[in-house]
Amino acid sequence: MSQAFTKVMARNIFYGGSVFFFLLFLALTFDTHTAWPDRDNHENLTGTVAQGKHLWEVNNCIGCHSLLGEGAYFAPELGNAFQRLGGKEGIKGFIMSRPKDGIPGRRSMPQFNFSPEELEAIASFLEYVSGINTANWPPNIQG
Amino acid sequence: MQYKSQAVAKPYFIAAIGLFIGQILFGLILGMQYVVGDFLFPEIPFNVARMVHTNLLIVWLLFGFMGASYYLVPEEAERELFSPLLAHLMFWIFLVAGALTILGYLLVPYATLAELTGNELLPTMGREFLEQPTITKLGIVVVALAFLFNIGMTVLKGRKTVVSLVLLIGLLGLAVFFLFSFYNPDNLVKDKYYWWWVVHLWVEGVWELILGSILAFVLIKTTGVDREVIEKWLYVIIAMTLITGIIGTGHHFYWIGAPEYWQWWGSIFSALEPIPFFMMTVFAFNMINRRRRNHPNKAAVLWAMGTAVMAFLGAGVWGFMHTLAPVNYYTHGTQITAAHGHMAFYGAYVLIVLTMISYAMPMLRGREAAPSNRSQVLEMWSFWLMTVSMVFITLFLTGAGILQVYLQRYSDEPIPFMVAQDKIELFYVMREIAGVVFLIGLILYVASFFVGSRDPEATVAAAGSASA
Numbered sequence A: 001m002s003q004a005f006t007k008v009m010a011r012n013i014f015y016g017g018s019v020f021f022f023l024l025f026l027a028l029t030f031d032t033h034t035a036w037p038d039r040d041n042h043e044n045l046t047g048t049v050a051q052g053k054h055l056w057e058v059n060n061c062i063g064c065h066s067l068l069g070e071g072a073y074f075a076p077e078l079g080n081a082f083q084r085l086g087g088k089e090g091i092k093g094f095i096m097s098r099p100k101d102g103i104p105g106r107r108s109m110p111q112f113n114f115s116p117e118e119l120e121a122i123a124s125f126l127e128y129v130s131g132i133n134t135a136n137w138p139p140n141i142q143g
Numbered sequence B: 001m002q003y004k005s006q007a008v009a010k011p012y013f014i015a016a017i018g019l020f021i022g023q024i025l026f027g028l029i030l031g032m033q034y035v036v037g038d039f040l041f042p043e044i045p046f047n048v049a050r051m052v053h054t055n056l057l058i059v060w061l062l063f064g065f066m067g068a069s070y071y072l073v074p075e076e077a078e079r080e081l082f083s084p085l086l087a088h089l090m091f092w093i094f095l096v097a098g099a100l101t102i103l104g105y106l107l108v109p110y111a112t113l114a115e116l117t118g119n120e121l122l123p124t125m126g127r128e129f130l131e132q133p134t135i136t137k138l139g140i141v142v143v144a145l146a147f148l149f150n151i152g153m154t155v156l157k158g159r160k161t162v163v164s165l166v167l168l169i170g171l172l173g174l175a176v177f178f179l180f181s182f183y184n185p186d187n188l189v190k191d192k193y194y195w196w197w198v199v200h201l202w203v204e205g206v207w208e209l210i211l212g213s214i215l216a217f218v219l220i221k222t223t224g225v226d227r228e229v230i231e232k233w234l235y236v237i238i239a240m241t242l243i244t245g246i247i248g249t250g251h252h253f254y255w256i257g258a259p260e261y262w263q264w265w266g267s268i269f270s271a272l273e274p275i276p277f278f279m280m281t282v283f284a285f286n287m288i289n290r291r292r293r294n295h296p297n298k299a300a301v302l303w304a305m306g307t308a309v310m311a312f313l314g315a316g317v318w319g320f321m322h323t324l325a326p327v328n329y330y331t332h333g334t335q336i337t338a339a340h341g342h343m344a345f346y347g348a349y350v351l352i353v354l355t356m357i358s359y360a361m362p363m364l365r366g367r368e369a370a371p372s373n374r375s376q377v378l379e380m381w382s383f384w385l386m387t388v389s390m391v392f393i394t395l396f397l398t399g400a401g402i403l404q405v406y407l408q409r410y411s412d413e414p415i416p417f418m419v420a421q422d423k424i425e426l427f428y429v430m431r432e433i434a435g436v437v438f439l440i441g442l443i444l445y446v447a448s449f450f451v452g453s454r455d456p457e458a459t460v461a462a463a464g465s466a467s468a
Helices: A007-038 A047-058 A087-096 A116-130 B004-035 B046-077 B084-107 B110-116 B134-157 B162-182 B188-223 B227-252 B262-271 B274-289 B298-321 B325-331 B335-364 B373-410 B417-423 B425-447 B460-467
Strands: none
Touching (some): A007 B188, A007 B227, A007 B262, A047 A116, A087 A116, B004 B084, B004 B425, B046 B084, B046 B110, B046 B162, B046 B188, B046 B335, B084 B110, B084 B134, B134 B162, B162 B188, B162 B227, B188 B227, B188 B335, B227 B262, B227 B274, B262 B298, B274 B298, B298 B335, B298 B373, B325 B373, B335 B373, B417 B425
8 A cells, every 4th residue: 555545544544434333323223223113013012922032042943943034044934934824823733743753854843842821922922023014024925 | 482471372272173173063964954854853953053053163263363362462562461370261261161051052952951051030042143041151251351351451561563452452342242142122123133233243343353453463474564564454454344344234134123224224335345355355465475585384374365365255245245135135044145154254264263373383382483394285285175165165055045045035936945945955965065075174174283293394495395
């Protein structure tokens, strides 16, 4: 790089640029918070849904599935599972019917032996997720 | 080795390599599960193997960053490390905590691990890459703070260089943004939004500062180019990193319930994120071309050049490929993401740690500057095997991803996920074969520390002819 452009100038661009864009990021984050009430489906965030999210976490569902496109890509997207599997009963039925030893030669989901209340919580969580405004993602029902 | 206390870096590097081997073995298990769906089921389900694979990666890279810091900071500060004892102590704490966490993943069901470790008190588990039990996370914070204190005191009491300052800023950012891993609200949208403050602001933010400063250090040492020149480059590169990368976080906010203006902010700024990586490539090659001396450790220079090129390809090119919102609408959460993840992590962070190990290990093992010729030849073979196989892993995953997007999301009659996966199986078979080649490269890498270890050091002329 040319001599006219000094190390001090480079340093100032680093500090100035970083601070400026971090502050801009904070401002956009603040604005995002104000926009969320219309988008995040919080009105349906019940105690059962919170319990469902907890079960989702402690069973590491994200280790195979994606949720709103984030997670692992080994098993189907679940952000729209509520629609794809035909509502809460469809979700529960699928989870309940997983064979303990898997399906020979196929990707297999473990049998978690959830209680009926736990199944209800997980299905409610996925219903809540399906109501989040995701800017029309995923492109179609297949996720 | 100029300072005695630099020796604490050695166990960190050895642990890093050991965990790297574990990471690759679990990677091969995962690749096999993509081919034979119920491989090792139900003993090691996919999610468990994936946790082990990704968490080992994070932990060994952290070991590598810490080892690199312990090696380079005394030399930059021109004084002994503030407390070698603290560094040793933290090494064992981190290693034991890491090992126990991995064993926990493997030996008990994840839900049981959550119960045993009191996740109820402060639930933080079960989110991608942040699967560690809350107590492990607290342990990471303690280790990070003790480490920062040790490094910070060494820098403060000694010579302050741009290299050590940038490293310190990067490490500080690493510790600060990790704190967001303790924020886990019931509201999924907020949970995801702030999860990215750890994940994105680490790998596309502060980790790049660490990467830049380690690369600058190795280039100063191996090329003999004036420090002033290298430091100016370093500032410009990290300036571009944060100017593009902070708002670039927006490319993760398109489809998770955040306002839609993020599609503009995220697309524009993350489209600029390849710039600092490209500058890094130009920087490394420029410095090596303008070198004032030939360093006898040719292997270390090869790793450094590899970092500069592969980071640009993996993070820059493969990142740009799917970062624009209209493209990402189709590619989000597919094998395209996996392809990018693999080459970006390998190119940027695996290679910079291996660069540093390659440069520092000869001195840590009592040599003047370089391993023997035979050892270097083997090391360079391992570089090419691992790098070329990673290129193929990335290409096969990209092929799988393009087909997946078309079949499942783009064609007139989209087909279900599992049906699409069956149709692209060939790419997963090829990826697994490339993975086996990667493992062979890794075995040669480990062997390079033992082969020729009693031979005399490579000299500039001899090393030159070995690589010709």
